[in-house]
Amino acid sequence: MTKFVYLFNEGNSHMRDLLGGKGANLAEMTNIGLPVPFGFTITTEACNDYYSNGKKISDAVETQMEEALLKLEEKTGKKLGGNENPLLVSVRSGSVFSMPGMMDTVLNLGMNDETVEAVAKLTGNPRFAYDSYRRFIQMFSDVVLGIEVYHFEHLLEQTREQKGYTADPEMTAEDWKDIIAGYKKIVKKHTKQDFPQDPKTQLYLAVNAVFDSWNNQRAIVYRRLNKIPDHLGTAVNIQSMVFGNMGDDSGTGVAFTRNPSTGERVLYGEYLINAQGEDVVAGIRTPQPIQVLAKDMPEVYRQFVKTSKLLEEHYQDMQDIEFTVERGKLYLLQTRNGKRTAQAAIRIAVEMVKEGILDKKTALLRVDPDQMNQLLHRRIDGSATKNHLAKGLPASPGAATGTVVFDADEAERLGKEGEKVILVRPETTPDDIHGIVASQAVVTSRGGMTSHAAVVARGMGKACICGCESMKIDLKAKQFTVGDTVVRYGDVITIDGSTGEVMLGEVPMIDPELSGEFKTLLEWADEVRDLGVRANADNPTDAKKSLEFGADGIGLCRTEHMFMDIKRVPIVQEMILAETLEEREKALDKLLPMQQGDFEGIFEEMAGHPVTIRLLDPPMHEFLPDKEELLVEVTKLQLTAPESKELEEKEYLLKKVQHLAEFNPMLGHRGCRLGVIFPEIYEMQVKAIFYAAAAVLQKGIKVQPEIMIPLVGHVNELKRMRALVTDMANQVMEEKGLKFDYTVGTMIEIPRAALTADQIAEEADFFSFGTNDLTQTTFGFSRDDAEGKFLQQYIEQKVLPENPFAVLDQEGVGKLVETGVKLGRQTKPGLKTGICGEHGGEKSSIEFCYKTGLNYVSCSPYRVPLARLAAAQATI
Numbered sequence: 003m004t005k006f007v008y009l010f011n012e013g014n015s016h017m018r019d020l021l022g023g024k025g026a027n028l029a030e031m032t033n034i035g036l037p038v039p040f041g042f043t044i045t046t047e048a049c050n051d052y053y054s055n056g057k058k059i060s061d062a063v064e065t066q067m068e069e070a071l072l073k074l075e076e077k078t079g080k081k082l083g084g085n086e087n088p089l090l091v092s093v094r095s096g097s098v099f100s101m102p103g104m105m106d107t108v109l110n111l112g113m114n115d116e117t118v119e120a121v122a123k124l125t126g127n128p129r130f131a132y133d134s135y136r137r138f139i140q141m142f143s144d145v146v147l148g149i150e151v152y153h154f155e156h157l158l159e160q161t162r163e164q165k166g167y168t169a170d171p172e173m174t175a176e177d178w179k180d181i182i183a184g185y186k187k188i189v190k191k192h193t194k195q196d197f198p199q200d201p202k203t204q205l206y207l208a209v210n211a212v213f214d215s216w217n218n219q220r221a222i223v224y225r226r227l228n229k230i231p232d233h234l235g236t237a238v239n240i241q242s243m244v245f246g247n248m249g250d251d252s253g254t255g256v257a258f259t260r261n262p263s264t265g266e267r268v269l270y271g272e273y274l275i276n277a278q279g280e281d282v283v284a285g286i287r288t289p290q291p292i293q294v295l296a297k298d299m300p301e302v303y304r305q306f307v308k309t310s311k312l313l314e315e316h317y318q319d320m321q322d323i324e325f326t327v328e329r330g331k332l333y334l335l336q337t338r339n340g341k342r343t344a345q346a347a348i349r350i351a352v353e354m355v356k357e358g359i360l361d362k363k364t365a366l367l368r369v370d371p372d373q374m375n376q377l378l379h380r381r382i383d384g385s386a387t388k389n390h391l392a393k394g395l396p397a398s399p400g401a402a403t404g405t406v407v408f409d410a411d412e413a414e415r416l417g418k419e420g421e422k423v424i425l426v427r428p429e430t431t432p433d434d435i436h437g438i439v440a441s442q443a444v445v446t447s448r449g450g451m452t453s454h455a456a457v458v459a460r461g462m463g464k465a466c467i468c469g470c471e472s473m474k475i476d477l478k479a480k481q482f483t484v485g486d487t488v489v490r491y492g493d494v495i496t497i498d499g500s501t502g503e504v505m506l507g508e509v510p511m512i513d514p515e516l517s518g519e520f521k522t523l524l525e526w527a528d529e530v531r532d533l534g535v536r537a538n539a540d541n542p543t544d545a546k547k548s549l550e551f552g553a554d555g556i557g558l559c560r561t562e563h564m565f566m567d568i569k570r571v572p573i574v575q576e577m578i579l580a581e582t583l584e585e586r587e588k589a590l591d592k593l594l595p596m597q598q599g600d601f602e603g604i605f606e607e608m609a610g611h612p613v614t615i616r617l618l619d620p621p622m623h624e625f626l627p628d629k630e631e632l633l634v635e636v637t638k639l640q641l642t643a644p645e646s647k648e649l650e651e652k653e654y655l656l657k658k659v660q661h662l663a664e665f666n667p668m669l670g671h672r673g674c675r676l677g678v679i680f681p682e683i684y685e686m687q688v689k690a691i692f693y694a695a696a697a698v699l700q701k702g703i704k705v706q707p708e709i710m711i712p713l714v715g716h717v718n719e720l721k722r723m724r725a726l727v728t729d730m731a732n733q734v735m736e737e738k739g740l741k742f743d744y745t746v747g748t749m750i751e752i753p754r755a756a757l758t759a760d761q762i763a764e765e766a767d768f769f770s771f772g773t774n775d776l777t778q779t780t781f782g783f784s785r786d787d788a789e790g791k792f793l794q795q796y797i798e799q800k801v802l803p804e805n806p807f808a809v810l811d812q813e814g815v816g817k818l819v820e821t822g823v824k825l826g827r828q829t830k831p832g833l834k835t836g837i838c839g840e841h842g843g844e845k846s847s848i849e850f851c852y853k854t855g856l857n858y859v860s861c862s863p864y865r866v867p868l869a870r871l872a873a874a875q876a877t878i
């Protein structure tokens with residue numbers, strides 16, 4: 003027969019699934035020999051049995067409950083409903099995962115008109131007895147009978163006022179007796195029945211109520227949000243009562259074994275003298291710091307300190323403990339692993355290794371990589387008052403305050419003058435980069451977590467909020483409105499990129515603290531991990547940051563950002579607008595020394611670490627002015643200066659822009675398709691790379707350039723580009739009279755490339771999976787549109803489990819990655835492989851990369867610490 007009921011001495015902490023978290027730990031503490039009031043747990047299976055039995059407790063469960071109750075009575079020497087020494091119990095729900103939406107606890111169950119007299123006599127404390135009884139009626143009515151608490155509180159309030167009392171301790175036994183009579187009337191009025199006097203009836207009603215609460219609306223919603231399966235069910239704990247409200251030698255409290263906010267190794271908690279459980283959290287009376295217990299009851303405090311150490315060592319983790327003191331005797335009522343901030347998690351993990359409680363590997367598993375993000379950015383002071391304005395997607399963490407600007411050029415101008423600005427745009431494009439660089443943060447009203455603004459901001463470690471749709475931006479009027487509130491150019495706002503919140507005015511912030519423990523933990527991660535972690539970095543500043551954060555090299559250096567510099571844009575446009583090869587080469591000659599300078603700076607910073615450089619990738623029209631704007635200018639000029647040279651130039655530009663315009667730029671003339679049609683562009687870039695390599699080598703600094711060809715779909719594309727690179731390398735080596743090592747590889751970001759990776763590997767020294775484009779091309783989702791248009795709803799309606807641009811779609815896109823690796827290594831067994839999409843900084847995707855046998859992941863510099871930890875966790 004299924005065992006549905008476990009006495010506390012029959013369970014242990016590994017039986018969470020069956021006993022719930024609370025029950026499993028009560029059992030464990032009982033077995034350790036700690037002072038836990040005895041009781042039993044009705045299992046989660048009994049809960050499911052209740053549901054399959056038409057919401058009725060089955061005979062099997064009832065029989066086992068009765069048996070357990072007898073044992074409990076035997077052990078305590080008390081009897082439920084007994085009129086000499088009555089047993090009083092608490093009924094406590096407890097699921098596998100803690101669920102705030104669930105039923106609360108009922109205390110003092112077993113009280114009735116007779117047992118209350120027995121308790122009064124037995125304790126010689128009628129006041130206490132009646133207080134406990136009225137508490138029971140109140141809780142039971144609220145939790146089990148569904149009568150709102152305020153009816154009871156109202157009566158209590160009235161009585162206090164009539165008597166002229168300021169607080170409950172002034173109430174006498176007689177007062178409580180009157181209250182009880184009043185409470186019973188309330189119950190009768192609401193349920194049309196008398197308050198149940200039979201303790202067994204009370205018990206079964208309470209257990210039913212706990213089971214029912216598993217499917218109340220709050221609980222269901224909470225499970226949805228936290229992805230907790232519905233079939234788990236909840237356990238119920240029946241535990242004999244101990245009383246913290248028996249006088250000044252009694253009390254109740256909660257404590258963490260370490261400070262959950264900083265991680266410091268001090269007992270951290272609160273307690274109340276002469277109070278019962280719920281009083282501490284209810285906020286009726288202000289609790290005392292736990293240290294005061296040392297003065298009030300030194301012996302109890304000493305014992306509690308000892309016990310909390312023991313529990314911490316037993317569970318090998320920081321504990322969150324609930325306790326009660328009854329007439330100078332300590333009882334434990336709950337323990338669990340305590341929730342903590344990122345900072346505390348790191349400090350506790352590192353210190354526990356030093357204290358010999360944990361080994362390094364276990365410590366590494368104790369910190370959630372996602373939490374680490376909190377530590378690398380400035381953040382809002384949690385205690386500050388805020389003036390909430392709007393909410394968007396939390397696209398890039400960190401907090402920032404600044405004046406609102408609506409234009410990238412303006413942002414740049416003000417930024418250079420030292421003003422702190424926040425760039426607010428409907429969306430951003432590559433043209434806005436200089437403005438983003440100069441801003442503290444970016445806010446867009448459109449676009450998702452991988453929109454241009456989000457990707458760029460994360461890459462720069464700047465705070466960003468995207469898709470803030472309640473914000474109506476009027477670029478002409480230089481203002482935006484949210485409801486009735488108008489925010490104008492120059493007004494100050496504060497944003498929190500970790501929550502997506504936009505606030506009016508300035509809000510105080512806290513600087514990121516990179517503690518010594520943080521570095522220590524990451525060093526341990528490096529000792530353990532088998533997966534490389536590189537950074538995506540496009541300039542010397544980012545390169546430097548990457549090494550500071552512990553990257554093994556650069557996995558993606560995008561060259562298009564180098565073309566966006568204001569001084570270069572005219573030359574880049576000259577190159578694009580060139581009619582003849584000669585003209586184009588002239589422009590390219592001007593760009594070459596500039597690009598060479600970029601690469602020299604990066605190579606020098608990276609001091610011999612590998613640098614993967616991707617040749618030009620975006621379509622050319624991204625470097626040209628906006629078509630609509632040009633059209634307006636041309637029309638204006640036609641009216642005001644019809645014969646002017648300016649009009650002629652603008653018209654030409656417009657023609658070119660129209661000529662280059664594409665319906666689907668993301669599937670258009672970009673990536674290696676540029677290199678194939680205009681080889682002179684790639685030749686210039688490669689030459690600049692190799693000249694830079696030679697120059698840096700001559701300074702005695704090692705270089706490891708890895709040339710990466712983007713968007714290859716057919717091996718012939720790569721074959722040509724490889725030949726181009728080899729040619730240039732030979733030319734430069736000959737010209738400079740020296741030799742350097744280099745490799746040529748490709749991005750795998752088109753499904754066809756993954757499917758023909760065996761052929762492509764013939765021409766490649768390495769593969770780097772560009773999972774942003776690969777996700778886009780595999781799903782056929784346009785990254786720039788999908789998130790704003792339908793992806794959000796897709797996720798809400800569970801058509802897709804996650805946003806595939808944020809969390810790698812392992813079943814689909816992942817299969818292409820696996821295939822690519824497998825086929826590639828069929829041709830070249832040692833083929834080096836990595837990933838360089840946004841996924842390179844996401845923990846579940848990192849784990850996937852490790853399992854798939856990739857050599858490294860590459861992510862933005864600010865995510866490198868997270869990736870180092872996630873890589874270590876994947877290896878463990």
Ligand code: ADP
Pocket residue numbers: 039091092093094095106107109241242243244245254255278279280324325326335336
């Ligand atoms: P929650 O899950 O909301 O914390 P609990 O079941 O832990 O609810 O109960 C809340 C509080 O009630 C406990 O912290 C404790 O102070 C008090 N309590 C529960 N059971 C007992 C008991 N058997 N004796 C004394 N106090 C109890």
Ligand code: MG
Pocket residue numbers: 324336
């Ligand atoms: Mg509790």
Ligand code: MG
Pocket residue numbers: 619712713751772774775
């Ligand atoms: Mg790409």
